[in-house]
Amino acid sequence: xxxxxVNEVEILDAxxxxxxxxxxxxxxxxxxxxxSLIPKNQFITMEGDSCQFFSFVLSGKIKVxxxxxxxxxxxxxxxxxxxxxxxxxxxxxxxxxxxxxxxSEEAVEVISIPSPLFLEWIDKYxxxxxxxxxxxxxxxxxxxxxxxxxxxxxxDIRLAQHLIKITNVNKDEIQTTHQLIAGDIGxxxxxxxRLLKDFEExxxxxxxxxxxxIIDYPSLNAKSKxx
Amino acid sequence: xxxxxVNEVEILDAxxxxxxxxxxxxxxxxxxxxxSLIPKNQFITMEGDSCQFFSFVLSGKIKVxxxxxxxxxxxxxxxxxxxxxxxxxxxxxxxxxxxxxxxSEEAVEVISIPSPLFLEWIDKYxxxxxxxxxxxxxxxxxxxxxxxxxxxxxxDIRLAQHLIKITNVNKDEIQTTHQLIAGDIGxxxxxxxRLLKDFEExxxxxxxxxxxxIIDYPSLNAKSKxx
DNA sequence: AATTCTTTGTGACAATGTCACATACTTCTG
DNA sequence: CAGAAGTATGTGACATTGTCACAAAGAATT
Numbered sequence: 001x002x003x004x005x006v007n008e009v010e011i012l013d014a015x016x017x018x019x020x021x022x023x024x025x026x027x028x029x030x031x032x033x034x035x036s037l038i039p040k041n042q043f044i045t046m047e048g049d050s051c052q053f054f055s056f057v058l059s060g061k062i063k064v065x066x067x068x069x070x071x072x073x074x075x076x077x078x079x080x081x082x083x084x085x086x087x088x089x090x091x092x093x094x095x096x097x098x099x100x101x102x103x104s105e106e107a108v109e110v111i112s113i114p115s116p117l118f119l120e121w122i123d124k125y126x127x128x129x130x131x132x133x134x135x136x137x138x139x140x141x142x143x144x145x146x147x148x149x150x151x152x153x154x155x156d157i158r159l160a161q162h163l164i165k166i167t168n169v170n171k172d173e174i175q176t177t178h179q180l181i182a183g184d185i186g187x188x189x190x191x192x193x194r195l196l197k198d199f200e201e202x203x204x205x206x207x208x209x210x211x212x213x214i215i216d217y218p219s220l221n222a223k224s225k226x227x
Numbered sequence: 228x229x230x231x232x233v234n235e236v237e238i239l240d241a242x243x244x245x246x247x248x249x250x251x252x253x254x255x256x257x258x259x260x261x262x263s264l265i266p267k268n269q270f271i272t273m274e275g276d277s278c279q280f281f282s283f284v285l286s287g288k289i290k291v292x293x294x295x296x297x298x299x300x301x302x303x304x305x306x307x308x309x310x311x312x313x314x315x316x317x318x319x320x321x322x323x324x325x326x327x328x329x330x331s332e333e334a335v336e337v338i339s340i341p342s343p344l345f346l347e348w349i350d351k352y353x354x355x356x357x358x359x360x361x362x363x364x365x366x367x368x369x370x371x372x373x374x375x376x377x378x379x380x381x382x383d384i385r386l387a388q389h390l391i392k393i394t395n396v397n398k399d400e401i402q403t404t405h406q407l408i409a410g411d412i413g414x415x416x417x418x419x420x421r422l423l424k425d426f427e428e429x430x431x432x433x434x435x436x437x438x439x440x441i442i443d444y445p446s447l448n449a450k451s452k453x454x
Numbered sequence: 455a456a457t458t459c460t461t462t463g464t465g466a467c468a469a470t471g472t473c474a475c476a477t478a479c480t481t482c483t484g
Numbered sequence: 485c486a487g488a489a490g491t492a493t494g495t496g497a498c499a500t501t502g503t504c505a506c507a508a509a510g511a512a513t514t
Contacts, residue, residue: 066371066374066375066378066379068375068378068379070379070472072378072379072471074374074375074378074379076371076374086367087367087371089364090363090364090367090368091364093360093361093363093364094360094361094364094365094368096364096368099368099371100371122356122360123353123356126350129349129350129356133320133321133349134320134321136317136320136363136367137316137317137318137320137321137323138321140313140314140317140363140367140370141317141321141323141326143367143370143371143374144293144303144314144326144327144370145326146374147293147301147303147370147373147374147377148293148295148301150374150377150378151293151295151299151301151377151413152293152295152297152299152301154469154470154502155469155470156469177491177492177493178492178493179491179492179493186378187470187471188470188471188472189492189493190470190471190472190473190493190494190495191469191470191471193492193493193494193495194470194494194495196493197493197494197495207493208479209478209479209480209491209492209493210479210480210491210492297503299502381471381500381501382500382501383500404460404461404462405461405462406460406461406462414501414502415501415502415503416461416462417462417463417464417501417502417503417504418500418501418502420461420462420463420464421463421464421501423462424462424463424464434462435510436460436461436462436509436510436511437460437461437510437511
C-alpha cells in the first residue's frame with residue numbers, strides 16, 4: 001500500500017462536512033491521518049479481523065458483504081467518496097471483530113486514523129460525533145432496507161431495481177457479470193441468468209458476455225415496481 | 228398510558244450501567260424521565276412515525292418488526308428489560324421517520340426522555356454517549372445476523388434455531404402460534420405449519436393448538452445445526 | 455347448541471435454490 | 485496461431501419455499 005500524508009484540498013473535497021467547522025479537525029486529520037492507496041480487487045478486511053483503524057474513502061469503491069459456506073453472497077452496502085464504514089465504527093466502539101468482508105471494486109484512496117484516536121475525537125469534537133452518529137444512522141437504514149428487500153421482494157423485482165441502480169445515466173450498457181449481480185441481490189447466479197434471459201426474451205435488454213444492454217428502460221422500470 | 232415519576236431503585240435495577248457513574252445521570256433521569264405503562268398487545272409506533280421520545284424498557288417485551296403489503300412479517304429484534312431501541316436513536320439522530328412497527332408483546336414499563344434532551348445528553352455526558360454507541364453497535368450486529376440468516380439459511384434450520392431460542396429452560400412446552408413463528412423467522416404461516424408437521428412426524432415434537440411440546444431436544448438441536 | 459373467531463391442515467401450483475453439466479467466449483502460453 | 489486453461493453463461497432436473505384457496509378443528513361467545 002502506498003502511504004503518505006494528505007493535503008487539505010483533498011480532504012475537504014471528499015469530506016465537505018469538515019468545511020463548516022473549526023480548523024482543528026482538518027489539522028488533526030492532516031497530522032494523524034494516514035493516506036493509503038489500495039489497488040483494485042483486493043480484500044481489505046476479512047470476517048473476524050479486528051479494527052485498528054477508522055478510514056474515510058477519498059475515491060474509489062468498496063463493497064462490504066457477507067458470504068455463506070456454499071459461496072452465496074449478499075452485499076450489505078458500498079462505500080464511495082466521502083463515506084466511511086459503519087461496521088468499522090461499530091467494531092471499534094464495541095471492541096468486537098469485523099463481521100463481514102470488504103473488497104475494493106475499484107482502486108481506493110483512503111485516509112485512516114488509529115482507532116484510539118477515533119474514540120478520543122468522539123469525546124472531544126462535536127462535529128466529529130455528529131458525523132459518526134449520522135453515519136451509523138444512515139447505514140443502519142440501508143441495512144434494514146436490505147432485510148426488507150430480501151425477506152419480501154421477489155427476485156425478478158429486485159433484479160430490475162438493481163439493474164436500474166447500476167445503470168449509468170448516460171450509458172445504456174452495463175459492464176458486469178451475472179455472478180456479481182447475484183451477490184448484490186442475494187441470490188444465485190443461475191437464478192440471475194434465467195431471469196435475465198426472460199428479460200431478454202421480453203425485449204427489455206440484450207445480453208452478451210460481461211455486459212447487459214438496456215433497450216426498453218420503461219418496461220424495466222415498470223418491472224421494478226411490480227406488485 | 229399510566230404516567231408517573233419513577234424512583235431511583237427501579238431505574239438502577241433496569242439500567243445498571245448508571246450505577247458505575249456519577250449521580251448526575253440518575254438525577255436527570257428522575258427529573259426528566261417520564262414513566263409509562265403500556266398494556267399488552269398495543270402498537271407503540273407505526274412505520275413513518277416521528278420520534279419525540281427516547282425510551283428505556285424497565286420491564287416487559289417489545290417486538291420491532293417490518294411488514295410487507297401481503298402481510299408477511301419479519302422481526303428485526305426484541306426489547307427487554309434494560310434495553311432501548313436503536314431505531315429510535317437512529318431516528319432522532321438523523322431526524323428521520325421510524326422505519327418499522329413496534330408492538331408490546333407483554334405489558335411494558337418504560338422511562339422516556341424527550342428527544343432534544345437525548346441529543347443534549349449525548350454532548351454532555353460521556354457515560355450516556357458510551358451507552359448509546361454501544362447500543363447502536365450491538366443492535367447493528369443483530370440486524371446483520373438477521374440479514375445473514377434470511378439470505379442464506381434454509382427455513383427448517385431457522386425454525387429449529389428459533390424453537391430452541393424460545394424454549395424456556397425449565398419447560399419443554401412453548402406457547403405460541405405458527406403465525407407468530409412465521410413472523411419471527413420471516414416466512415409464511417403455511418411453511419411453518421408444514422415444517423412443524425414434518426418435525427412432529429420425525430418424533431421431535433408434539434403439536435397442539437397454541438402450543439408445541441419438544442420431546443426430542445437433541446434431534447431438534449442437531450437440526451438447527453444442519454449444513 | 456349454534457355462531458363466530460382463531461388456528462391449523464392441505465393440495466396445487468408458482469417461484470426460487472441447487473446441482474451437475476454443457477457450451478461459448480477470452481486470455482494465456484508455447 | 486493453435487491449443488489449453490480460465491471465466492462466463494445456459495439449461496434440465498429436482499428440492500425447497502412461497503402463495504392461494506379453501507377445509508377442518510378447537511376455543512370463545514351468545
